[in-house]
Amino acid sequence: MLISKKCCYFAPQFLGEEFNYKVIRYPWTDLTPKEREYAAAKEYAKAGYKLTYHNHNFEFLRIDGTKTLMDFLYEELDPKNISFVLDTCWVANAGADVRYWMEKLAGRIDILHLKDFKVYKNPETNETLPDYAEIGYGNLNWHR
Numbered sequence: 001m002l003i004s005k006k007c008c009y010f011a012p013q014f015l016g017e018e019f020n021y022k023v024i025r026y027p028w029t030d031l032t033p034k035e036r037e038y039a040a041a042k043e044y045a046k047a048g049y050k051l052t053y054h055n056h057n058f059e060f061l062r063i064d065g066t067k068t069l070m071d072f073l074y075e076e077l078d079p080k081n082i083s084f085v086l087d088t089c090w091v092a093n094a095g096a097d098v099r100y101w102m103e104k105l106a107g108r109i110d111i112l113h114l115k116d117f118k119v120y121k122n123p124e125t126n127e128t129l130p131d132y133a134e135i136g137y138g139n140l141n142w143h144r
C-alpha cells in the first residue's frame with residue numbers, strides 16, 4: 001500500500017475517510033508558499049501529522065526563466081514538516097523526467113502516485129487526446 005503514516009494533503013485526494021485520513025485543503029493561489037502553510041505544517045506536526053504536496057503539471061512551468069515551481073518547492077518547503085506526493089502522470093504530462101524527480105525527491109516522497117497515460121485518436125474529431133492507462137500500457141517508460 002502506498003500510503004504514508006498520518007498524512008494530510010494540500011489538495012483533496014481520494015484517500016480520505018476510506019483509510020481514516022484527515023484531508024486538509026490548502027489552495028495554492030500563487031507561486032509562493034504562504035506563511036499559513038508553514039504555520040499549519042508546524043501545528044499538524046505537533047499532532048503527529050505531516051502535510052504532503054501533490055503535484056500536477058503546472059509546477060513544471062519556469063517561473064523565473066530558469067527554475068520551475070517544483071524546483072522552488074523542493075528548495076523552500078521544510079522537509080521535516082512537508083513532504084511530496086509525486087504524481088508520475090502529471091510529471092510526464094508536463095514534459096519532465098519522472099525518474100529524475102523520483103531521485104531528486106528521494107526521502108521526501110511519502111506517497112508515490114503511480115499513473116500512466118497514453119494518447120489516442122478520437123475517431124469523430126480525428127484529434128489526438130491524452131487518456132489514463134494501466135501502468136505499463138501507456139507512454140511512460142517503466143523499464144528504465
